[in-house]
Amino acid sequence: MSIWLDEHEHSYQKVESDIEVDHLIVGAGITGITLAYLLSKKGKSVTLIDANRLMNGTTGHTTAKITAQHALIYDEFKSNIGKSNARIHYEGAVDAAKHIQSTIQELAIDCDYEKKDSILYATSDRYVQKLEQEEKAYDALNIPYEHTQIDMLSSKKALKMANQAEMHPTKYLSALVHEITRAGGTIYENTVAVNINHGEQTVVETSDGNQITCSNVYICSHFPFYEAVIFIFPDLPLNDPT
Ligand SMILES: Cc1cc2nc3c(=O)[nH]c(=O)nc-3n(C[C@H](O)[C@H](O)[C@H](O)COP(=O)(O)OP(=O)(O)OC[C@H]3O[C@@H](n4cnc5c(N)ncnc54)[C@H](O)[C@@H]3O)c2cc1C
Numbered sequence: 001m002s003i004w005l006d007e008h009e010h011s012y013q014k015v016e017s018d019i020e021v022d023h024l025i026v027g028a029g030i031t032g033i034t035l036a037y038l039l040s041k042k043g044k045s046v047t048l049i050d051a052n053r054l055m056n057g058t059t060g061h062t063t064a065k066i067t068a069q070h071a072l073i074y075d076e077f078k079s080n081i082g083k084s085n086a087r088i089h090y091e092g093a094v095d096a097a098k099h100i101q102s103t104i105q106e107l108a109i110d111c112d113y114e115k116k117d118s119i120l121y122a123t124s125d126r127y128v129q130k131l132e133q134e135e136k137a138y139d140a141l142n143i144p145y146e147h148t149q150i151d152m153l154s155s156k157k158a159l160k161m162a163n164q165a166e167m168h169p170t171k172y173l174s175a176l177v178h179e180i181t182r183a184g185g186t187i188y189e190n191t192v193a194v195n196i197n198h199g200e201q202t203v204v205e206t207s208d209g210n211q212i213t214c215s216n217v218y219i220c221s222h223f224p225f226y227e228a229v230i231f232i233f234p235d236l237p238l239n240d241p242t
Contacts, residue, residue, distance in 0.1 A: 004170040005060045012054070014190040015210050021047040021186070024204060024214035026193045029059035030173060032220030037103075037176040040183040048185065049212070051192040051221075054177065055170050058222055066100055067164035068093035069118040072130055074137035087141050097165060104172065107179065111171035121150050121158035128157045135159055196226045 023039050025032045028050035036046045068090050077086035104113050122128045138145050148160040192207040196217060204212040219226060
């Protein structure tokens with residue numbers, strides 16, 4: 001059950017034969033749809049496939065907040081991946097939020113977008129301690145925040161990141177899907193990628209036994225379906241995916 005998916009009425013056919021495409025994106029959640037949109041905006045020929053219906057994975061079931069504040073992450077990141085990588089994560093979240101806002105403005109998307117504060121709060125002494133650790137991490141990483149109080153919830157400590165946002169994710173993504181198809185992009189649903197063969201050409205195999213030959217494949221399936229020997233994550237700025 002998801003309140004976001006009621007609004008989403010797209011329906012696309014599945015891949016039913018061998019096909020040849022240029023840029024193949026596997027997985028049509030926010031990651032795959034955003035990538036397909038950015039590539040098609042650059043004039044690339046894109047094909048997007050999903051094992052199920054579009055947006056029906058994690059994206060269709062989120063709490064829909066757009067924020068750099070997701071639970072108690074920065075203290076953990078600082079300890080586990082180091083200060084500069086933790087800061088990169090924060091900046092990535094801020095850039096992604098700006099990207100969503102500017103896309104909404106550019107395409108005039110009606111998706112209930114609203115600026116909101118994000119607040120992490122503790123109601124027990126144990127979590128006050130954890131929040132104190134998180135606050136130290138914010139300070140170390142130079143992340144802006146304010147102290148606040150939520151009387152209604154009897155919070156003992158609360159950290160606010162101002163100027164975050166919320167939106168209706170499938171209304172937002174439906175507008176991107178519209179742009180992708182308007183630019184000539186092709187979409188298939190109910191098409192499960194099961195393997196990638198890297199021979200002379202890159203071929204993605206589907207669970208129905210069909211082959212999708214492509215010049216580039218992008219795995220946006222949230223959970224990997226393909227056991228690559230190594231994964232290389234190039235520096236991929238949001239405004240320049242090629
Ligand atoms: C309960 C919950 C609440 C959340 N709330 C927030 C929030 O408020 N704010 C926030 O920023 N993040 C939130 N998140 C995290 C966020 O939702 C996810 O990080 C984001 O939606 C992931 O998007 P995605 O496109 O990478 O993956 P998904 O949305 O899962 O999309 C992956 C797609 O790939 C398809 N797929 C998978 N395997 C294959 C295959 N083999 N072949 C073809 N297709 C395949 C799936 O069907 C799916 O549609 C939340 C997550 C959860 C679980």
